[in-house]
Amino acid sequence: MAVKKWTAAQVARKVMDHEELFILDVRNTDAFEDWKIDGHQFEYLNIPYFELLDGVEEILPKLPIDKEVLVVCAKEGSSVMVAEMLSEAGREVAYLEGGMKSWSSYLEPVKVTDLENGGELYQFVRLGKGCLSYMVISEGEAAIIDAVRFTDVFTNFAKEKGVEIKYIFDTHLHADHISGGRMIADATGGTYYLPPKDAQEVVFDYTALTDGLNVKIGASQLDVNALYSPGHTIGSTSFIIDNQFLVTGDILFIDSIGRPDLAGLAEDWVGDLRETLYSRYRDIKEDLVVLPAHFMMIDELNEDGTVAKRLGDLFKDNHGLNIEDEAEFRRTVTENLPPQPNAYEQIRQVNMGKITPDNDEQTEMEIGPNRCAIR
Amino acid sequence: MIQANMQLDAKGLACPMPIVKTKKAITDLEEGQVLEVQATDKGSKADLAAWASSVGNQYLGTVEDGDVLYHYIRKGSNEPEVEQSFEHTVSLDGIESRDGLILDVREAAEYAFGHIDGAKSIPLGELDSRLLELDKEQEVYVICRTGKRSDLAAQLLANNGFTKVYNVLPGMNAWNGNIKKDI
Secondary structure: OOOEEEOHHHHHHHHHOOOEEEEEEOOOHHHHHHOOOOOOEEEEEEOOHHHOOOOOHHHHHHOOOOOOEEEEOOOOHHHHHHHHHHHHOOOOOEEEOOHHHHHHHOOEEEEEEEOHHHOEEEEEEEOOOOEEEEEEEEOOEEEEEOOEOOHHHHHHHHHHHOOEEEEEEOOOOOOOOOEOHHHHHHHHOOEEEEOHHHOOOOOOOOEEOOOOOEEEEOOOOEEEEEEEOOOOOOOOEEEEEOOOEEEEEOOEOOOOEEOOOOOOOHHHHHHHHHHHHHHHHHHOOOOOEEEEOEOOOHHHOOOOOOOOEEHHHHHHHOHHHOOOOHHHHHHHHHOOOOOOOOOHHHHHHHHOOOOOOOHHHHHHHHOOOOOOEEO | OOOOOEEEEEOOOOOOHHHHHHHHHHOOOOOOOEEEEEEOOOOHHHHHHHHHHHHOOEEEEEEEEOOEEEEEEEOOOOOOOOOOOOOOEEEOOOHHHOOOEEEEOOOHHHHHOOEOOOOEEOOHHHHHHHHHHOOOOOOEEEEOOOOHHHHHHHHHHHHOOOOOEEEEEOOHHHOOOOOEOOO
């Protein structure tokens, strides 16, 4: 039997369409337990490739014959080896092209909604890393929020849609992934905005993203309003789009809230986080739909693949928005925090322009799961 | 450089090749000998360590020099099958405060990745030819990983006229104190 090669895009389709898949992950056990391809209907078997060097006979009974089997490793090489061994044993299997490395890089664009006068709002779901980026399109113009570093995806998408990227925003200085904002601005001539309080150490020119900033996109003047909402970082800023959507960055997620410690200042910023979540956001209308910069679990995806939920529903259901006691809140967000994201200090340096690692090094820094939230 | 019995060049090779080659190369070593694997694949470190423990080899550690990773693996984790017979033993507890010499008879690479400060390294296999480096009148506390190699070493010393020799038990695998590295 021939071994088939799947792309990350094909695997993403399986996730989005709630399809079944059996994943044989041949990375070592620590790597698998830390981070894997999440799907609603996926089953897993983790056997490190180096335990299969003498043959695959022992695992054959553990592999289903009535389901598609995908062999996955870190970069591809080991999964090809194991897939070929399984194929020689008579099994029909596929391997993931580029391995977890390509999974971590893949972005799936999902339309959130049509806006008035032909406008559109897209969410770019980075399934392998839990990052969410946004593009607002209206009459030939576009704005991007929290772009990840795969800038071609955004510039090509804009080209397909026939729009010019005018505004590029980062809600804050990211610590878990490398921003593509500045590169997109360089490539398109658009304006790159960063909150000045997060940008004190950056070594490039940017435009200040300040509270109340309003930009209008396209002839229909689609509104994008900035709302200062510190707590994850001191500069964190949210956006209200077309008076319908609240883009929250890393302050508020669907099933969790932001963590205040990634710039080393948890104690200082916990008060800001409290005020943003329990006061500033309470003054906004509850019908706004929250669009966060991350998701943590595949369960946070809606049926249509988007990650979005009404603010009023989050006030009811999100544990982090329901801690009445301020001291308890303080404890929750400063103690027992999850491990910090891989290489987060280096990633901040990259986003400040202080270091410029090559593509492989950037991939290495971003490896692993997203860890920006507190449940 | 850390001393090894054999070098394997796996530079420029992507996963799974560094491990495939290591698995092949190590068959040419004797139990207890050390293989140095030179690799550039960053993932090789975690994978070699996990592979080694899954097949019963001892992963000693990795030294990074520029883009090259030097991994050290000792074949087998079993110690020589001997009844411990050397009668003078001391406990590992408080060993560093005793007067005398701590003699570490593990392989040089094992010593390099962590030993008690002040311990002298003479691998068991070299001891016979290096006796002149030791003082017969001094207390010698012989240590290895689990107490087996040090037992053989202590017997060898006693047979050569050393009178104040002690085998330290259990050995470095139970040592929780400070360690010094020569890497």
